[in-house]
Amino acid sequence: MTGTSLHFAISILLFCSAGHAQTAGGRKKVTFNPPAKTQPAAKADGGNLNADCGDMDLNQGANSPFNKIPVYDQDGTGICYAYTTAQMTDYYRFKKGDTSYDLTNPVYAAYDTYGTKNPFKANSLYAGVATDVNDAIRAKGVCSDKEVKARLAEYMKVSGGSEAEVLHFLETVYQNLNPKSNKTDWTKVSSVMTSTTGVSCKQQEQLKSVALKRNVMGASAPAVLQNLFKNCKTHPVKVPDIEVFQFGSDVNMKRAMDKGLNQTMPAQLMVCANLFTDKSYKGVVKKSQNSQRDAMDGTRPDCEAHSILVTGRKSINGQCSYLVRNSWGTNWKPKGAKACACRTWSGQYKQICSNPDEVDEYVGCWYGASELTANTGSVGVFK
Numbered sequence: 001m002t003g004t005s006l007h008f009a010i011s012i013l014l015f016c017s018a019g020h021a022q023t024a025g026g027r028k029k030v031t032f033n034p035p036a037k038t039q040p041a042a043k044a045d046g047g048n049l050n051a052d053c054g055d056m057d058l059n060q061g062a063n064s065p066f067n068k069i070p071v072y073d074q075d076g077t078g079i080c081y082a083y084t085t086a087q088m089t090d091y092y093r094f095k096k097g098d099t100s101y102d103l104t105n106p107v108y109a110a111y112d113t114y115g116t117k118n119p120f121k122a123n124s125l126y127a128g129v130a131t132d133v134n135d136a137i138r139a140k141g142v143c144s145d146k147e148v149k150a151r152l153a154e155y156m157k158v159s160g161g162s163e164a165e166v167l168h169f170l171e172t173v174y175q176n177l178n179p180k181s182n183k184t185d186w187t188k189v190s191s192v193m194t195s196t197t198g199v200s201c202k203q204q205e206q207l208k209s210v211a212l213k214r215n216v217m218g219a220s221a222p223a224v225l226q227n228l229f230k231n232c233k234t235h236p237v238k239v240p241d242i243e244v245f246q247f248g249s250d251v252n253m254k255r256a257m258d259k260g261l262n263q264t265m266p267a268q269l270m271v272c273a274n275l276f277t278d279k280s281y282k283g284v285v286k287k288s289q290n291s292q293r294d295a296m297d298g299t300r301p302d303c304e305a306h307s308i309l310v311t312g313r314k315s316i317n318g319q320c321s322y323l324v325r326n327s328w329g330t331n332w333k334p335k336g337a338k339a340c341a342c343r344t345w346s347g348q349y350k351q352i353c354s355n356p357d358e359v360d361e362y363v364g365c366w367y368g369a370s371e372l373t374a375n376t377g378s379v380g381v382f383k
Contacts, residue, residue: 060349161199274304276326314366324337
């Protein structure tokens with residue numbers, strides 16, 4: 001997503017940061033009307049960012065739903081909004097004892113939210129609204145992770161890639177399709193895939209061979225995705241609506257996160273991902289109780305909007321800190337974090353992992369409340 005303007009919107013539209021180097025471009029001034037379910041954060045009552053910081057970690061314990069939910073890697077795709085919503089859905093399901101299907105696949109969740117709309121959103125699932133995904137899941141159910149992988153098996157087998165990489169490949173094909181000649185610029189496809197994913201040139205050629213075999217080049221992006229997911233068995237899902245708090249004071253953003261955690265549920269945040277590369281970055285420059293504000297006034301022009309989950313809270317060195325669960329893979333360990341949580345090679349979960357040799361996978365990293373809320377435009381929690 002190099003060269004893309006990234007910003008928060010009142011409607012929580014996300015142009016998701018994929019965890020790679022990016023250049024922010026100029027921004028067009030746009031005014032958004034907030035969805036009816038969006039609420040301004042509750043008024044501050046003189047609290048502070050270190051208050052009410054009792055230990056809470058949703059990853060702890062043998063029965064934690066996160067034991068069944070993988071740490072995802074969105075692999076260059078712009079569907080972070082679907083990754084966080086899918087995980088919130090599965091956390092809620094597993095906590096309530098619903099094991100009717102394995103996992104809510106984020107790729108299908110994004111497709112079922114936007115890929116079935118007419119016209120298809122810019123031939124891409126890139127950028128979206130988390131509450132839209134929640135609405136689609138509640139209304140239409142989901143196709144299981146196992147079945148999605150089966151439908152993408154041929155692509156995944158020849159390339160050794162994930163379903164996210166396959167989606168990214170297909171989207172890149174259509175984003176570089178010449179509408180006049182109906183031919184794809186493969187040089188541009190290769191350039192994008194190489195710069196935003198770990199997919200090698202050989203793997204790209206293998207993906208291309210399957211795409212040509214399936215004769216998807218002359219079809220529209222919606223047609224290809226609809227063919228992939230046609231007749232997929234959907235499973236009904238009962239999850240609550242998501243309530244959104246946005247552009248409130250730092251203290252009120254903290255309270256919104258705490259509302260989710262105190263219900264033993266994760267909170268979904270829309271943040272400036274620049275925080276993960278620059279600890280001193282402060283992207284949300286204007287705070288307001290007014291949910292009708294122009295969304296473009298809320299963040300810096302270079303803010304790279306991204307969706308994450310907060311899954312824990314504890315005091316570290318006297319500062320209230322929150323555990324960020326990202327969708328940038330199990331090796332994500334930014335230098336600016338206070339500490340990171342992990343699972344060891346023996347399967348043990350540790351809130352703070354100081355010895356990298358014992359780490360099997362990182363499951364999240366701790367950030368101070370002041371750093372996190374200075375980059376938080378909205379918080380979503382189950383009602």
